[in-house]
Amino acid sequence: MDLTWLNDFSSELLRGAGLTVQLLLISAGFGFVLAIAMALGRLSNSVVLANACRFVSSVIRGTPLLVQIYILYYGVGSVLASYPLIRGGVLWPYLREGFWYVALALTLSVGAYVGEVLRSGLRAVPRGELEAARAYGMRRGQILRRVWLPRALQMVRPTLAGESVMLLKSTALASTVAVTDLLGAANIVRSQTLRVYEPLLLVAITYIVLALIIEKSFKLMGTTSQRRV
Amino acid sequence: MTISEMSNLLFAEGWIQTLAQGAVKTLGISLGAFALGLCIGLLVALIKLRGPRWMVACANCYTTLYRAVPELLLILLLYYAGTDLLNLAMAAMGRPSVEINGFLAAVVVLGIVQGAYSGEVIRGAVEAIPAGLVEAGRAYGMSRAKLLSRIILPCMLPFAIAGLSNLWLVLVKESALISVVGYSELLTAGRQAAASTKHYLLFYLVVAAFYYVITLVSSMVFRKFEAGFERWMPRNV
Numbered sequence: 148m149d150l151t152w153l154n155d156f157s158s159e160l161l162r163g164a165g166l167t168v169q170l171l172l173i174s175a176g177f178g179f180v181l182a183i184a185m186a187l188g189r190l191s192n193s194v195v196l197a198n199a200c201r202f203v204s205s206v207i208r209g210t211p212l213l214v215q216i217y218i219l220y221y222g223v224g225s226v227l228a229s230y231p232l233i234r235g236g237v238l239w240p241y242l243r244e245g246f247w248y249v250a251l252a253l254t255l256s257v258g259a260y261v262g263e264v265l266r267s268g269l270r271a272v273p274r275g276e277l278e279a280a281r282a283y284g285m286r287r288g289q290i291l292r293r294v295w296l297p298r299a300l301q302m303v304r305p306t307l308a309g310e311s312v313m314l315l316k317s318t319a320l321a322s323t324v325a326v327t328d329l330l331g332a333a334n335i336v337r338s339q340t341l342r343v344y345e346p347l348l349l350v351a352i353t354y355i356v357l358a359l360i361i362e363k364s365f366k367l368m369g370t371t372s373q374r375r376v
Numbered sequence: 377m378t379i380s381e382m383s384n385l386l387f388a389e390g391w392i393q394t395l396a397q398g399a400v401k402t403l404g405i406s407l408g409a410f411a412l413g414l415c416i417g418l419l420v421a422l423i424k425l426r427g428p429r430w431m432v433a434c435a436n437c438y439t440t441l442y443r444a445v446p447e448l449l450l451i452l453l454l455y456y457a458g459t460d461l462l463n464l465a466m467a468a469m470g471r472p473s474v475e476i477n478g479f480l481a482a483v484v485v486l487g488i489v490q491g492a493y494s495g496e497v498i499r500g501a502v503e504a505i506p507a508g509l510v511e512a513g514r515a516y517g518m519s520r521a522k523l524l525s526r527i528i529l530p531c532m533l534p535f536a537i538a539g540l541s542n543l544w545l546v547l548v549k550e551s552a553l554i555s556v557v558g559y560s561e562l563l564t565a566g567r568q569a570a571a572s573t574k575h576y577l578l579f580y581l582v583v584a585a586f587y588y589v590i591t592l593v594s595s596m597v598f599r600k601f602e603a604g605f606e607r608w609m610p611r612n613v
Contacts, residue, residue, distance in 0.1 A: 205592075206584075206588060209545075209587065209588045209591040209592060210549070210584040210587045210588050210591075211548075211549040211550070211551075211552035211553075211563070211584075211587055212549070213552045213553060213555070213563065214552055214563060214566075214580060214583055214584045214587060215584070217563075217566075217567075217576075217580045217583075218577065218580040218581060218584060221570065221576040221577075221580060222576045222577030222578075222580045222581065223577060224576075225574075225576045225577065226577055312443075312444065315446075316444075316445070316446040316447065317446070318446075319446035319447075319448045319449055320446075320448060320553075322448070323448070323556060330446065330448065330449055333449075343456045343457075343460070344453070344456070344457060347449060347452060347453050347456075348453070350449060351445045351449055351450075351453065354444065354445050354446055354449065355441065355444045355445060358444040359444075
């Protein structure tokens with residue numbers, strides 16, 4: 148194993164790791180908000196809203212993320228490019244970047260997958276607790292913020308940790324639309340030094356370390372036990 | 377774009393057939409990889425449950441590492457490493473290097489990744505079997521192989537089927553990643569169609585629809601299976 152190329156490409160790899168983390172944080176943040184909306188939509192009393200959310204979620208979960216990224220990047224991207232107004236506009240430099248398309252695709256899929264997880268968590272909160280909150284005179288928003296959501300999140304924490312690691316792994320798909328994330332940087336090293344394994348293995352180790360960090364931080368985050376209510 | 381233009385592209389120019397062939401190939405590699413993954417998973421699960429300590433350590437290493445690294449990266453690694461190793465072996469035996477069959481490579485690569493996940497599912501399912509069933513089998517004097525084929529495997533199925541059906545859906549979607557190394561499955565067919573007609577949005581949407589239909593139908597099939605496997609289970613426990 149020869150690692151002499153590491154000096155020449157270290158800045159590239161570091162920038163790639165930075166992009167991967169950025170993608171992860173952006174899509175986790177926006178995706179989580181979307182997931183709450185999705186879960187509440189699916190639990191809503193309105194049949195139309197509940198079914199619409201169910202359909203959207205099943206389409207997103209039923210098609211490969213790579214295809215979704217292609218639809219957004221190549222499909223929507225090529226449609227956008229055909230309008231001169233957008234093409235000449237201020238936003239075009241951003242719309243040309245693969246990064247934002249991937250971030251959007253990841254956000255949608257986090258919304259769908261985590262939305263399912265949250266829905267099961269929200270449904271598992273004992274009715275009595277919600278009734279108690281209502282008896283205290285809390286409004287619906289307050290109940291959600293103070294009782295319903297915190298209790299649900301507590302229950303689904305292990306699943307959320309798993310979903311976060313899944314999200315980390317999904318960010319690697321960004322390299323397929325010319326984003327130089329961690330894997331993209333490794334591909335650059337691969338094509339310039341003609342070494343196949345070393346860059347890929349190095350990046351694999353980085354992903355493992357990132358996954359371990361995610362797991363650890365979820366463990367540190369509030370270890371309140373179920374019993375101590 | 378009008379409807380007639382779309383149908384012209386899809387049907388008159390025959391792109392729908394290209395996509396359908398791709399879909400068949402996707403199904404093929406998914407089925408192959410699922411079967412291979414089940415075999416690897418069963419082996420890993422049995423090792424984790426009964427094997428000697430060093431093998432358990434290896435199995436743990438395999439399942440942890442393969443579940444922490446992005447599938448795309450694993451596919452690239454396994455694909456290049458696999459072809460390289462095979463050609464090295466062929467060179468060592470004094471044979472000319474071989475062209476790797478894309479289908480087999482895809483099945484093996486996806487199967488190895490799948491094995492790590494199904495190993496965990498099967499292990500969990502075997503652990504969920506009531507101990508009394510296994511003890512009863514042993515009391516009848518069954519050998520270990522018979523115990524496995526008559527009691528452990530059939531009793532594990534109801535516990536494993538939900539996890540396995542999830543894994544199948546994940547696998548179908550993961551098989552799209554194989555397009556990155558150039559095997560012509562559904563997504564590659566879609567990319568060819570999109571690139572030669574310049575209708576990217578249309579063709580990628582059609583590809584997505586194909587995948588959606590596959591996952592919908594297969595989750596229905598699995599639900600049928602699930603009901604079949606669970607018919608002996610006690611209800612309302």
